[in-house]
Amino acid sequence: MARFLKKNDMTAGKPPGSLIFVGQQKVTEPRLRIIDYDEETLRDEIIRDVDVLAPCLTSRTTSWLNVDGLHEPEVMGRVGAAFSIPELILEDIVNTGHRPKMDEYPNLIFITLKMLSINEDRDRIISEQLSCVLTGRCLITFQEQPGDVFEPVRDRIRHQSGRLRRRGPDYLLYALLDRVFENYLKVIEIMGERIEAFDEEVLDDPSPELLEEINTYRREMAFIRRAVRPAREIALKLARTENELVAEEITPYLRDLTDMAEQTAEAVETYREMLNDHLNSYNMAVSNRLNDVMKFLTIFATIFIPLSFLAGLYGMNFDFMPELKFRYGYFVLLGGMGAVAVGMLLYFKKRKWI
Known part of the structure; x- marks a missing residue:
């Protein structure tokens, strides 16, 4: 399946709002996990029936519902209802190829963006769509599969550490987005270590394998950029929102989130420029190496031009060539050819051509 653009053949011609899953199914069946908490109480459990979520809508506690698996329209419809x-x-949630964005409604805020990870070989970026719906005292997150970067946030909730247990779902949304951007920086840092190592390799050994690796990293950084740039726009928009669902008390934290988003975007652009510089350096190194080879071949051919002339001159079959009868003519000719070659090399060196 395409990484930059998901095929939407199944949604073609369907009415708006149709719950048609677009993407690759990564779990057998959806899993719903509810974390309901305040300063004193905590409930963390896997639920089977969406109907048990009804008390969360009127409760004064903060509720975080996480849905892993987006391919079941019935489950998605019941959660939505x-x-x-x-x-x-x-x-938009069930379309995993959707561009990251933020939409505001009177009673909710919707955010969708990409979570990034890196494979074991550290040369390919893997993305997963994360969608967040902030409404009332609840935050609902939708992921393609279990496993994410939010475990530190869950630990803070479980251990009553910091202000997370005292704040509402808007602060929880900030905490999750903060982890997403921290992970962006971690992935970029891992990629950047290898990109910076290209500096010496490009000059020392500009091999075809190195060129292929540079192009691979250029492609992966373009993939990261496609996720990071709109995520940065989301952070800026969220920091400027006047929606009542986002308390003014967390505005400083959202500003800090925008700083991290800016840092992430700048890091991506820096490494993209470095890769372009590496590619230019590679082409220059290959060109210089080719010039050195051509220079050697040119000098070699230039030296042999007069030698070929002498060999051709005395290779002609004329009867009246007095040098042909000379007893030491062969050695004199070889000596003359050697003198010509040495003389030309000295001349080239004096002119600093070699």
């Missing part, structure tokens, strides 16, 4: 999520938002 329980929290009054519009059909158009649900349609």
